[in-house]
Amino acid sequence: MVKVGLTGGIGSGKSEVARRLAARGAVVIDADKIAREVVEPGTSGLALIEAAFGPQVLREDGSLDREKLGQIVFADSGKLARLNEIVHPRVGERVAELQRAAPADAVVVYDVPLLAENNLAPMYDLVVVVDASDRTRLARLTGLRGMAEQDAVARIKAQATREDRLKIADIVVPNEGDLDDLDARVEEVWARIRRHRTADA
Known part of the structure; x- marks a missing residue:
C-alpha cells in the first residue's frame, strides 16, 4: 500500500x-467529507456537539448548522478545542476503517x-x-x-x-x-x- x-x-x-x-x-479518502459524515443527524458526534454547544447549533431539520457553530468556536479557542475533541477521534476511526478495507496493494x-x-x-x-x-x-x-x-x-x-x-x-x-x-x-x-x-x- x-x-x-x-x-x-x-x-x-x-x-x-x-x-x-x-x-x-x-482509493481516495476525503477528510472533509468524513468530518461531515461523523456529525450527521443520528450520530454520537452530533449528539455530543449539541450537548456541548446547545440546541442553537442545530437547524430546524436536526442537522448541524455549520455557520452558527463556526461563529461560536472560532471566537473561543477553548470551544474550538472541545469541538476538535469530539470530531477528530471519529474522523480518525473512520479513516482507519477505510484504510483497512483497501486492498493491500x-x-x-x-x-x-x-x-x-x-x-x-x-x-x-x-x-x-x-x-x-x-x-x-x-x-x-x-x-x-x-x-x-x-x-x-x-x-x-x-x-x-x-x-x-x-x-x-x-x-x-x-x-x-x-x-x-x-x-x-x-x-x-x-x-x-x-x-x-x-x-x-
Missing part, C-alpha cells in the same frame, strides 16, 4: 486532482486540506501538493464559486502559505491552466506513484 497525502490551498484544484486519481484506480490518497497546517506530512509515503498562484485561486473563488472577494481573500490568508505547502511536497502539480493540462499532469503523477509502489514492493 502506498499512502499519498494530497493537499493544496482553497481554489487550487485539489478536488479535481483527487477525482482524476480516483478514476485511475486510487492499493494506492490510498488522503485528501487533506490542512495537511501543511497540521504538520501531517510524515504520515504519508508521498505528499502531492496542487499549486496555483494566489491570483489564480482568487479568480477561481470569485468567478467559479461566486465568493465575495474579501471572503475569498480571508479564506486564502487563513490557510498555510503557498511556500509552506511547497516545502513539504514530494510532487508538485502546477495548476494554472485548463482541465486538459491538469489531466496530463495527473497522468504524470499517477505514473510516479506507481513507480514508487513498484520500488517498495
Whole structure:
C-alpha cells in the first residue's frame, strides 16, 4: 500500500486532482467529507456537539448548522478545542476503517486540506501538493464559486502559505491552466506513484 497525502490551498484544484486519481484506480479518502459524515443527524458526534454547544447549533431539520457553530468556536479557542475533541477521534476511526478495507496493494490518497497546517506530512509515503498562484485561486473563488472577494481573500490568508505547502511536497502539480493540462499532469503523477509502489514492493 502506498499512502499519498494530497493537499493544496482553497481554489487550487485539489478536488479535481483527487477525482482524476480516483478514476485511475486510487482509493481516495476525503477528510472533509468524513468530518461531515461523523456529525450527521443520528450520530454520537452530533449528539455530543449539541450537548456541548446547545440546541442553537442545530437547524430546524436536526442537522448541524455549520455557520452558527463556526461563529461560536472560532471566537473561543477553548470551544474550538472541545469541538476538535469530539470530531477528530471519529474522523480518525473512520479513516482507519477505510484504510483497512483497501486492498493491500492499493494506492490510498488522503485528501487533506490542512495537511501543511497540521504538520501531517510524515504520515504519508508521498505528499502531492496542487499549486496555483494566489491570483489564480482568487479568480477561481470569485468567478467559479461566486465568493465575495474579501471572503475569498480571508479564506486564502487563513490557510498555510503557498511556500509552506511547497516545502513539504514530494510532487508538485502546477495548476494554472485548463482541465486538459491538469489531466496530463495527473497522468504524470499517477505514473510516479506507481513507480514508487513498484520500488517498495
